[in-house]
Amino acid sequence: DTGVSQDPRHKITKRGQNVTFRCDPISEHNRLYWYRQTLGQGPEFLTYFQNEAQLEKSRLLSDRFSAERPKGSFSTLEIQRTEQGDSAMYLCASTLNMNTEAFFGQGTRLTVV
């Protein structure tokens, strides 16, 4: 297993367009997180899945954001009607248990022009 994989690595989109990102966690990890990081900040929690259940969604996520993990394996994060403020690095992480480290993917860099 090569770790957490994210696709695409980079995405440039025009304001108002929809974008979708994919995350493939480490195969046996049942816990999956999405974070967002902007310049000068640490990763900020967006949402969490345990298996296929989305158990928490941050107040940072407006209704334009939706995430799924349909079979408890890969996850997708969709942003509808993108805005310039959505420009950020979107990070996915997975872990097997609590009190262990979360492993991050390489991230998807979104630029909204």
Next chain:
Amino acid sequence: DQQVKQNSPSLSVQEGRISILNCDYTNSMFDYFLWYKKYPAEGPTFLISISSIKDKNEDGRFTVFLNKSAKHLSLHIVPSQPGDSAVYFCAASAFGPSGTYKYIFGTGTRLKVLA
């Protein structure tokens, strides 16, 4: 409300000397603490962690110290090497009010090791 704080945005250290990165937290429910290293345009890479029941954990050149009474942890890198130059994030984890176990990150400290 910044629950995990890294008050030093940057740090410069000579190669071979000790680097000390600091982190403070406010939530006494945090039970696990981690340090991550991040290079530009990449995701954070796990470095070292410590459980709240311990006060020290060592892994090669990296040692993390936890002072629960002061709600403070630090990462020591000895000896520092130019390849250690990166942004270091402190993180803490616990169950939140909704029952989700999640990781809260500080804003990072940029370490520059000078050759």
